[in-house]
Amino acid sequence: MDNQELGFKAGDVTEVMDATKEWWWGHVTDGFPASFMWLWVNRTSPGTRAGDDGAEARSSSRNQMRTVINKILSTERDYIKHLWDSCEGYIRQCHKRADMFSEGQLHTIFGNIEDIYGCHKAFVKALEQKFNTECPHLSELGTCFLEHQANFQIYSEYSNNHPNTCMELSWLTKLNQYMYFCEAGQLLQKMIDISLNGFLLTPVQKICKYPLQLAKLLKYTHHPQHRDFKGMEAALHAMKDVALINERKWRLENINKIAQWQSSIEDWEGDLRVRSSELIYSGKLIRVTQPQATSQQRMFFLFHHQLIYCKKDLLHQDVLYYKGQVDMDSLEVVDLEYWKDKDLHKNAFQLHYGTTGESYLLCARKPDQKQYWLKAFASEREQVWLNQKTGFSITELQREKAMLNASKQQAAGKPKGKQVVVPYPL
Structure with a gap:
């Protein structure tokens, strides 16, 4: 961060000293972009009309829902691009080099990431169809998660294989020809500058983030009369179960690897x-x-x-x-x-x-x-x-x-x- 930027977490309250510009200024004279802030109006300040509290609360809730929903859609599109880059930048190029990679090696390294890409591409398309462009706060994302709940089981196979992925890459990346190959794949696909290990870890982490996103969205879908309230509640419980199952399988596989390491x-x-x-x-x-x-x-x-x-x-x-x-x-x-x-x-x-x-x-x-x-x-x-x-x-x-x-x-x-x-x- 620059010297004049102020770091803060969701839920922190900052006293705004000057909001007349595109950048707001806080009480420690550090600046932050106005587009990331929601204004908390002092209810006792002069000019606040009686009866406005309910309307302001509804407006604030809708704005917060809009922000969370847009964030979910944005991260899903980024994730699809991430999976596509992994398939095109690495797997497709690896198939061209049978002298460097056997089919068994490719399955060990990449697991079923291509299947994950196919399923997730369909999921993102369904999310976009549920998105209400005119009134984002009325979007029914919870229902969409429920409809695709079974498809998320595909992550279990990937998570279980991931320790094998790490072992295979650990010795391949010590060889210069494989290091150069990975770097060339990144440049051809114009991928972000992270290691292949980093790319292949992302699906393992992804499934665990959904309960956090859905819990935040449910917080602002708090009115039982909201058309997606029940769907959001059910989706949150469902994705918690999916994440827990994947986490437990992954950890049990890690226990086996730890036992093997300890015995060596x-x-x-x-x-x-x-x-x-x-x-x-x-x-x-x-x-x-x-x-x-x-x-x-x-x-x-x-x-x-x-x-x-x-x-x-x-x-x-x-x-x-x-x-x-x-x-x-x-x-x-x-x-x-x-x-x-x-x-x-x-x-x-x-x-x-x-x-x-x-x-x-x-x-x-x-x-x-x-x-x-x-x-x-x-x-x-x-x-x-x-x-x-x-x-x-x-x-x-x-x-x-x-x-x-x-x-x-x-x-x-x-x-x-x-x-x-x-x-x-x-």
């Missing part, structure tokens, strides 16, 4: 599956041990509730040795932007336990890598909070089954010491 680590201690159901992020960091200020490069893996760090074998880089873990539930992440030893160890941050005073001093090699880690720590806390709010949990039986499957796979000849869990890109 040398000198492993404890059981990661007891509290963690997803790998949030991973990468190399330098751990600085006080007071000697000795530096050690380690591989760090951030899961729910836990940060695991390992040491690579000097001769066999694919072999990892367990070195320790950090409990994420009772620490504070501190960005050491102005750390006194910045010249010695740049891009530093600290994991600090307020109760015991214990801390971990970690450094990334580049500023952007540090920012990725800070975002990952924030994401981990958010995911833990969401799991608690929704009551999501993995049973002991499911954990034991995952470990049994991992043991069978290892006994079948999978070499020990190979990483099988791949971080999702941020």
Whole structure:
């Protein structure tokens, strides 16, 4: 953001000092665009006529509904473009290079994303037909979601396959020819500048956003006499169920991957599956041990509730040795932007336990890598909070089954010491 821009969240109240221009000015002399604001009129101000409150409330509700509906349609059109780019910019080009990609690889990488594109294209067309251009607040989007509820089950297959997608891409992207191929596909299709990992993660995240959008729309469709009120209520419950089913299947698949990863680590201690159901992020960091200020490069893996760090074998880089873990539930992440030893160890941050005073001093090699880690720590806390709010949990039986499957796979000849869990890109 620019220096004169004011960041705020939905629901925040800002005192407007000057609204005579296209840009409004708030009480901290920061500007923000008027098109993003709704005016909250002071009911006690002179000139407010008695009896206007009801009309103003209805008008405000309609305006808010119009904004939410337009936002839903806009994001759906963007998402369709995103899916189309994935199919045209990547899959179509991959089919032309049989020397680089087998059919089995393509199915592993892209799953059923082409089927998702076909179903979602029909869904967006139906949404547009339900959109009332003259009176947007009378649009019946809830009914449309209900009519297409069964089609959203197609996301389960994609979500279950996504960990395999990440594993396949993890080694392909280490080869220059595949990196150049992906970059060329982006340029030919004029796609936005995000990695293939990022493109293929979007459908996994998409299905979880619908309950939030529908809940917001239902908030403004509050009058039971609204023609879409019952449809919106039913659609919200239906999409919550769809999102929960997809989330649970995806997490159970992740538990299997975590069990496989855990069984591949040398000198492993404890059981990661007891509290963690997803790998949030991973990468190399330098751990600085006080007071000697000795530096050690380690591989760090951030899961729910836990940060695991390992040491690579000097001769066999694919072999990892367990070195320790950090409990994420009772620490504070501190960005050491102005750390006194910045010249010695740049891009530093600290994991600090307020109760015991214990801390971990970690450094990334580049500023952007540090920012990725800070975002990952924030994401981990958010995911833990969401799991608690929704009551999501993995049973002991499911954990034991995952470990049994991992043991069978290892006994079948999978070499020990190979990483099988791949971080999702941020």
